[in-house]
Amino acid sequence: MPRKAKYSKEEIARYGLKIVEERGIQSLTARELAQSLGTTVAPIFVHYPSMDELKQDVRVLAEEIYHEYLRRGLQEKIPFLGVGMQYIAFAKEKPELYYLLFLSDRGSQSHYAMDELKNTQELIRESLQSIYKMDAVSADRYFRDMWLVAHSMATLLVTGGCSYTEKEIRSILTEFSLSLCKAYKEIDGLVEGTYDRDKEFKKIIYT
Secondary structure, rough: OOOOOOOOHHHHHHHHHHHHHHHHHHHHHHHHHHOOOOOOOOOHHHHOOOOOHHHHHHHHHHHHHHHHHHHHHOOOHHHHHHHHHHHHHHHHHHHHHHHHHHHHOOOHHHHHHHHHHHHHHHHHHHHHHHOOOOOOHHHHHHHHHHHHHHHHHHHHHOOOOOOHHHHHHHHHHHHHHHHHHHHHHHOOOOOOOOOOOHHHHHHHOOO
């Protein structure tokens, strides 16, 4: 009769998550995990024939934490600003998990960041339409552009290249938000890509 595994599959995955959160995905090895568990590698391979399978489960746990940040953002007074700030907070507070989800090589799943853009876009569209009086197309374009700004700020935070305070980051997001809303409402054809670029730039330059 086979021996009962000392640790459950979920427990092993959560220990793996802790290693990644503290030291990064490159530190998640069978040896390091066994040391954290206080055992040999045997219990690990009872549940996980390969480390790749374990890393996939760790990613799922990291995604759950990330989605909890998004839920907090959606509960704020201005949901789309809340989501942007919580996205950046996730990068600041859980940099190794952010790196795992958005910056590490995921093979065939390397498009995760773009998938999350679309998923979050679905959550936030109605709020944008209601508060900014936008149609669905404009709301989606606005969110895409704001997401790219937030993603850039978050990446700078994770890679150590951002010295802005939370107040400054909030101000930057607000300035981009105001600029985009004004442009979408005042420049005919901007959202559809049919606007006269030279005409609009001349207005700015010579006004």
